[in-house]
Amino acid sequence: MQITSEVLERAIEELAKLPGTGRKSAQRIAIHLLKQSDERVLTLADSLVQLKKSVKRCSVCGTITDEDPCSICSNQKRKTGVICVVEEFQDVYIIEKTNEFRGRYHVLGGTISPLDNIGPDDIRIKELLERLANDDEPVEEVILALNPDAEGEATSYYINKLLLNYDVNVTRIAYGIPMGTELEFIDEATLSRAFASRTSF
Amino acid sequence: MQITSEVLERAIEELAKLPGTGRKSAQRIAIHLLKQSDERVLTLADSLVQLKKSVKRCSVCGTITDEDPCSICSNQKRKTGVICVVEEFQDVYIIEKTNEFRGRYHVLGGTISPLDNIGPDDIRIKELLERLANDDEPVEEVILALNPDAEGEATSYYINKLLLNYDVNVTRIAYGIPMGTELEFIDEATLSRAFASRTSF
Structure with a gap:
């Protein structure tokens, strides 16, 4: 296969390393970005650089x-x-x-x-x-x-x-049956926990 | 909801604009990048900037x-x-x-x-x-x-x-039944086309 743009290839490779992004999605994202304005892409790239540069851990709570x-x-x-x-x-x-x-x-x-x-x-x-x-x-x-x-x-x-x-x-925090679901779909471990942690009505 | 990092929030917002990337995947990607080395993130950001800067159209074929x-x-x-x-x-x-x-x-x-x-x-x-x-x-x-x-x-x-x-x-190029499939799963339009374009065995 002949690659006509190494730059495009490199961007696809980098994007494909992201979690949940295979080669196909990476290709779709790269092609999408090619069609965007320069400003839009620079904003994205800058937001990623800032992410690494400016984000710290809170010395109190660690967030x-x-x-x-x-x-x-x-x-x-x-x-x-x-x-x-x-x-x-x-x-x-x-x-x-x-x-x-x-x-x-x-x-x-x-x-x-x-x-x-x-x-x-x-x-x-x-x-x-x-x-x-x-x-x-x-x-x-x-x-x-x-x-x-x-x-x-x-x-x-x-x-x-x-x-x-x-x-x-x-x-x-309480562990038990999640809201808006049906007992039928609940795994046994959750159901056991829900019984063990039952509260008075 | 209190946001503890505007920078993280901005990166998530930018990532969520990509095709096929919802807010949840954007969050996962941002958190993944936070854990990567500076170099790794800079390489990604740079590859996106270069994508917009260096990629051209071929004046002959248009690729x-x-x-x-x-x-x-x-x-x-x-x-x-x-x-x-x-x-x-x-x-x-x-x-x-x-x-x-x-x-x-x-x-x-x-x-x-x-x-x-x-x-x-x-x-x-x-x-x-x-x-x-x-x-x-x-x-x-x-x-x-x-x-x-x-x-x-x-x-x-x-x-x-x-x-x-x-x-x-x-x-x-020939349009017809794709390889490695079964007739059962082929839509009618493709099947009609495959009949119309039949070739001698």
Whole structure:
């Protein structure tokens, strides 16, 4: 096959490395960009460069931010007494979308996973304990909102055990049947959990 | 919802404008890029900028190229006497992949489509006639390889009629049952076409 444009080929190759983008989608995207205005493509390219250049981690909660501390940690209107512990910073976005939670976050940056050689010291557990030990902002409740898989469970149990030494209420979000579905389509593990966690009507 | 990084948000918005990329995939791509090395992201961004800056159209065949004329038109090993007419430059890539065709191409840049106000003068038909009139590179055969839809058919008929005035053999690629499939799954239009175009065994 004779390639008529190395530049096009290179762009397709680079795009094909993105997650969820095969060679065909990469080709479609490259051809789409070729037809766009110069400005449009420069804006896209610049937004990616800025993404790497300007984005930092919040030194308090560990989420992605442009300014440190992040807009949630520096928001005086949010409760300081409640910390929601999540695995990754994208979980913060997901929970924020519900508008349900008005406290602060703590991003672990992963879960304890012996198989992947990730121990308690490799995720931000120490930083969580430091926040709890800080008397300037007393914490009454820690809500664990980790993923309901083996690693998430193990990490939740580990943190819960550590927090027994602190004067703090540890809760976890409810796991059960998702809304708007039918029992027929629910896997057994979820259904068992929903029974075990039943509440009075 | 509180956004902790405007820069991340902007990158997601820009990525979500790409074809086949919704907000969720854009988010996944942005998060993936955040975890990549600076170099990797700069390479991607640069490849997109170069795409707009350096890519041109070949003045002979109309395909996408870095140098004019393109590597196919300037390849002395390829037959000059056979021109394959296609709708878009990506068709050149598709045909080149088969390694079946060793002649030259002519990219129309579209099809005649009265509904979209695209007439014969809006696609590169005039340029095709000029190539046929050029005695330096005599053309014996023009292969029409347009898409088998209404516009492709109409454009093929139009070009065929024009070429009656030229001393050139006009052919078209075969339309019929695709390889490796079963008759059961073939639509009626294709099946009718396959019968009408049957060849002796």
